[in-house]
Amino acid sequence: MLLLFLAASGVVYAQFTIQHQAPLALERNEQNVLEFRVPGISEADFQQAQLFYRYDGDFGYQQQEVEYRSGVFQAFFTVENSNASSLEYYFELTLNSGEQVYYPNNLPSENPVEVEVVENLAEDKPKLEGVDYTILSPRPGNGVTRDDVVIAIALFYEKSDLEPGEFQLLIDGEDVTSEADTSAYYISYVPDNLSPGPHAISLDYRTEDQSYSVVDWRFAVVAPGQASFQGFGPSRVPQGQVELTARNQVIAGDVNNAYTGRTSISGAYGKFRYSVNGYLTSQESVRLQPQNRYGIDLAYGDWWDFEAGHVYPVMSQFSISGRRVHGLNTSLHLLNDNLNLQFIYGELDREVTNQYDSLIVDEVTIGADSVVDRNYLLTYQDGGRGTFQRRLFGGRVGIGNEEKFQFGVHMLKVQDDTTSIFNVRDYMDLVNSNVILNSNLDQPARDTLLANPDRLDVRGGNIKPRDNLVVGTDLKMGFNNNRIRFESEAVISALNNNIYDGPLTVQRAEDLGFDVDQSMADLLEQLSWLIIVNENMNTLPFKIQEDENGDITGEAFFPTSILAGNSELSFRYPNNNFRAQYRWIGPGFNSLANSTIRKDVAGFTLTDRMNFLSNRLYLTLGFEKLNDNVSNTRDATTNTITYRTNVSWYPVDRKLPRVSAGVRYRTRDNGIERQNFLLPDDLVNAAVQNIRQETRTINGQDTLVTLVTPTPRSNYTVNINSSVTQQFNWMNARNDVSLSFSNLKTTDEVFAYGDVLSTSFSLSLNSRFSDLPLETQFGITTNSTEAGSGQNDINIFGIYTSGNYRLMEDNLIINGRLAITQNKTASRMIEIRDDPNSEVLNDNPRDNYFVLSDEVTKNTYSTFVLQAGARYNFNEYHALVFDANLTNVSGQNRANDRIVQLRYVFSF
Numbered sequence: 001m002l003l004l005f006l007a008a009s010g011v012v013y014a015q016f017t018i019q020h021q022a023p024l025a026l027e028r029n030e031q032n033v034l035e036f037r038v039p040g041i042s043e044a045d046f047q048q049a050q051l052f053y054r055y056d057g058d059f060g061y062q063q064q065e066v067e068y069r070s071g072v073f074q075a076f077f078t079v080e081n082s083n084a085s086s087l088e089y090y091f092e093l094t095l096n097s098g099e100q101v102y103y104p105n106n107l108p109s110e111n112p113v114e115v116e117v118v119e120n121l122a123e124d125k126p127k128l129e130g131v132d133y134t135i136l137s138p139r140p141g142n143g144v145t146r147d148d149v150v151i152a153i154a155l156f157y158e159k160s161d162l163e164p165g166e167f168q169l170l171i172d173g174e175d176v177t178s179e180a181d182t183s184a185y186y187i188s189y190v191p192d193n194l195s196p197g198p199h200a201i202s203l204d205y206r207t208e209d210q211s212y213s214v215v216d217w218r219f220a221v222v223a224p225g226q227a228s229f230q231g232f233g234p235s236r237v238p239q240g241q242v243e244l245t246a247r248n249q250v251i252a253g254d255v256n257n258a259y260t261g262r263t264s265i266s267g268a269y270g271k272f273r274y275s276v277n278g279y280l281t282s283q284e285s286v287r288l289q290p291q292n293r294y295g296i297d298l299a300y301g302d303w304w305d306f307e308a309g310h311v312y313p314v315m316s317q318f319s320i321s322g323r324r325v326h327g328l329n330t331s332l333h334l335l336n337d338n339l340n341l342q343f344i345y346g347e348l349d350r351e352v353t354n355q356y357d358s359l360i361v362d363e364v365t366i367g368a369d370s371v372v373d374r375n376y377l378l379t380y381q382d383g384g385r386g387t388f389q390r391r392l393f394g395g396r397v398g399i400g401n402e403e404k405f406q407f408g409v410h411m412l413k414v415q416d417d418t419t420s421i422f423n424v425r426d427y428m429d430l431v432n433s434n435v436i437l438n439s440n441l442d443q444p445a446r447d448t449l450l451a452n453p454d455r456l457d458v459r460g461g462n463i464k465p466r467d468n469l470v471v472g473t474d475l476k477m478g479f480n481n482n483r484i485r486f487e488s489e490a491v492i493s494a495l496n497n498n499i500y501d502g503p504l505t506v507q508r509a510e511d512l513g514f515d516v517d518q519s520m521a522d523l524l525e526q527l528s529w530l531i532i533v534n535e536n537m538n539t540l541p542f543k544i545q546e547d548e549n550g551d552i553t554g555e556a557f558f559p560t561s562i563l564a565g566n567s568e569l570s571f572r573y574p575n576n577n578f579r580a581q582y583r584w585i586g587p588g589f590n591s592l593a594n595s596t597i598r599k600d601v602a603g604f605t606l607t608d609r610m611n612f613l614s615n616r617l618y619l620t621l622g623f624e625k626l627n628d629n630v631s632n633t634r635d636a637t638t639n640t641i642t643y644r645t646n647v648s649w650y651p652v653d654r655k656l657p658r659v660s661a662g663v664r665y666r667t668r669d670n671g672i673e674r675q676n677f678l679l680p681d682d683l684v685n686a687a688v689q690n691i692r693q694e695t696r697t698i699n700g701q702d703t704l705v706t707l708v709t710p711t712p713r714s715n716y717t718v719n720i721n722s723s724v725t726q727q728f729n730w731m732n733a734r735n736d737v738s739l740s741f742s743n744l745k746t747t748d749e750v751f752a753y754g755d756v757l758s759t760s761f762s763l764s765l766n767s768r769f770s771d772l773p774l775e776t777q778f779g780i781t782t783n784s785t786e787a788g789s790g791q792n793d794i795n796i797f798g799i800y801t802s803g804n805y806r807l808m809e810d811n812l813i814i815n816g817r818l819a820i821t822q823n824k825t826a827s828r829m830i831e832i833r834d835d836p837n838s839e840v841l842n843d844n845p846r847d848n849y850f851v852l853s854d855e856v857t858k859n860t861y862s863t864f865v866l867q868a869g870a871r872y873n874f875n876e877y878h879a880l881v882f883d884a885n886l887t888n889v890s891g892q893n894r895a896n897d898r899i900v901q902l903r904y905v906f907s908f
Helices: 427-431 443-451 506-512 518-529 681-686
Strands: 025-027 031-037 046-055 062-065 067-069 072-078 086-095 100-103 113-118 132-137 151-156 166-171 186-189 197-206 211-221 239-251 254-269 272-281 293-300 304-311 314-316 325-334 339-349 356-366 370-380 389-399 405-417 456-458 467-479 484-496 542-546 552-556 563-573 576-585 601-612 617-627 639-649 658-669 691-698 701-708 714-729 733-748 756-769 774-787 792-807 812-833 849-873 878-889 897-907
Touching (some): 113 658, 132 211, 166 186, 314 389, 314 405, 314 467, 339 405, 681 849
Antiparallel strands (some): 031 072, 046 062, 067 072, 086 100, 166 197, 254 272, 272 293, 339 389, 389 405, 542 552, 617 639, 714 733, 774 792, 849 878, 878 897
C-alpha cells in the first residue's frame, strides 16, 4: 500500500490519517475507551498497535496492546493509580514495512496527549423525600433472559407533598419514559432486545429547576442457563464469544484474502477464576513478529495469579512495564499480602531469519583499467534483515504490605540466542554453512577472503546479539491510612552489545592492552549465565589510559552512568493531591524490555492538584526542573524548566458545559552562545558550525586559536490546550457536542530554522434520537503546522459523518461512515552556503551557513473513505456482521482500494 509520510504535530498525513478525539477527562477506577480511527487501514497493513501511557510525567511509559476492529483502534483503559492526577499517552502503529506511525507525530514521547484524572463524573442528584417504592421487576442484582426483561415499580406518596414535576425512567442513562406505561403510582416498561451484560435502571423525578433521584438499581441480561444467579459476582457457567472472519481486499491493485478467528472464554467457580483468549490469522508470517495471539489467565482469590501464552507483565518502570512476552507471568501474595512473589519467563522477540541477496565484488580502480583493490559486500534482500530470538526471565520478591511498609528486590535478564538464526559475520561463516552465496567469486577472490575473512563486509551491518541485566530494589511506605505515601526505587543495569565471543578471556584482554588474570577470567565465565562481560559492554568498569611512554593501562572505577533511581512523596486527601518526585537516570542505563525510558536526565517535579465544589472544580499546578549530562561526559549541560497549570470544571447539571483548559510553558537552555566570527551578525544564527577565537600562549607567544564549541540550545515552548463538552436536547435527540483546541509554539532563540508552530481544532457531535432508533456522528478536524521556520508547511482538513440505524426489533443494525480529508503540503530544502556574496562552496567549512532553497515543492491530495456495514442477530447467540470499505486517494494515479469482510459471531 502506498504511504506518504509528512511529519507534523499530532497526525500522520498520508493515505492513513489518524483521527483521535481526546476525552475531556478520565474517571478513576472506571473503564475508559480511547479510540483512534485510521480510515482505510486493514489488518494486513500493520504488525501491532500499542498505547504508551504514564502518570504525572513519569520518565518511563507503560504500554498495552490496542485492539483493532473495522478501522477503529480501541484501548480499554482503567486508571487504578490512586495518586495520579493526570495521564499522558501516545499511540504507536507499527506497519508491516517496519515503519512506526505515531499520534501525536511530533516527538510523541515528549509531547503526549495529556488528560486529567478525576473522580466519578456521574450526575450527583439529591434524593427525593416523601416517596416510597417497591421494585417489582427485575429484582436488584438478578439475571434475566432478554425475552423476560420487564421493568416494573410501584410508588407510594402523597401528591400534595411533591412540587410539580414528572417521573423519568432511564436505562443506562437513556430516557425511555415516553415508551413506558406510566401512571401516578405505577411505572412499567418492556425494552426491546437489551444487549447481554449488566444494565443500570434509574427512576428520577424532574421539576422545572431540579432533577431528584428516586431509586437506582442494576440487573443483567444473561443466557437462559444463567438466569437464576444472584448479584454480579462471577457465574459458574462459562461465558464467551467466538468470531470467524473472512476478508477480501484489493490494495493498489493487489488482491489479498485473509481469514481470522478470535475467541474469549471466562468463568469462575467460587474464588477460582479463569479466562482463555485466542486470535489466529492467515496473515501470520515468519518475516514478522507473531500476529497470532493466545493466552490463559488463572487466579484464585487475591493471592494467586497465573498467565501463560502472550502476556503483558508489569514489574518495574525501569525493567518491564506492559511489554508483550510469549511465556508466563505468575505471582503469589501470601501472609495477608506480606510476602509477594513474581516470576516472568518467556520470549520477548522470536527469531526472524536473515535473507541475504548476493555477494558483490566492487573493484577499486585508478584511471580507466587499473584495478588496485577489491571490496567484498554481502547484501540483504528487500526487508531481509532478521532478528535473534530474545529470551528473558526475571522476578521480584517483596516483603511487607505496600500500603504500610514493603521492601522489594527485582531482577530481569534479557539475552539474544546466538544460535537461533544464521548470521554472517565474516567469510568463514559462509564457507562453513550450507548457504551458497559465493558462486560468483573467482579463485583469487576466494583465496583472498580465506586468508582475510574479515574483508567481507555486510551492507547495512550484521546483527549483533545483545545481553542485558537489570537489578533493583524498591521501598514503599504508607501513612495515615495510606493518604501519605513514600516510594523509592534504585536500579542498576548492564548491557553487552555483542556477546558472540563470550566472556572476556586473558588472551583478548592482552590484545586490548590491559591485564586480566586467569582467576578473573574464570569468575567472568562463572557469571556468564547472569551477564556476559567482555569488551563490548556499553560501560566497562575500568578506564583504559596511555601513559607518556605509550604503555596502556587499565584503572578500575564504578560506572555511575548505568544507575537509575526514582523517589516520590505524595499526599492524597479529599481536596488536595500533592506529589514531589526526584529522578536520576544515567546515560548508560538500558533495559531491552522497556525502550521508552528517558536517559541522561536528573531533576525534580512538583505537582499539586486541588479539588473544589465536591470534586467538580479542579486546579492543577506543576513545576519541573531537569538537566542532562548527569555523568559530566558532555561539553554542555541543557537545563529544562517546565511550568504547567490546568483548570477543569465538571458541573453536576448537564445543562452547563464541562470545560478543561491548560497551559504549559517550557524553556531549554545549555548556556552556550551562538557565535561565528567568520560570518556577519545577520547570518550567525544560521551558521553550520559554532566557533570562537581565543588567545593562547604557545612557545612563549600569544596565538589566536579557533575552537569549535558545542551547539547552542535556547528555546521556549508554549502549549495551550482546551476542550468543552455540552449536552443539549434538540430535534427530539440528546446531543453531545465536544470542541477541542490545541496550539503549540516553539521559538528557537539561537537557530534560525528551529521554530515550530502547530494549531489543531476538532469538533464532534453525537446525537441519539428518542423517536427514531438512530444514532449519528459528525466531526470536523483541522491542523496547520509550520516546522523549521518555513521548511515544511502542512495543512490538513478532515470531515466525517456516520450513523447506525436499528431495525426489526433491533435484530438488524445498519451503519455507515464517510470520511474526507484534504492535505496540502509545501516544503523547502535547506542549502549550505559559505560566503554571503557567493553561492560557490570553498574549502573552509567553518564559514558555512544554512539558507532556505528558493524551490518550493507542493503537494495536494484528498482521501475519501466510505464505510458501510450491517449486523443481523439471528438470536441472542448467533449473529452475522458485514463490513465494506472503499478508499480513494485523488492525485495519486492509482486504483481505488476496497475491503469486504464477513464475520460470524457466536456468544454464549
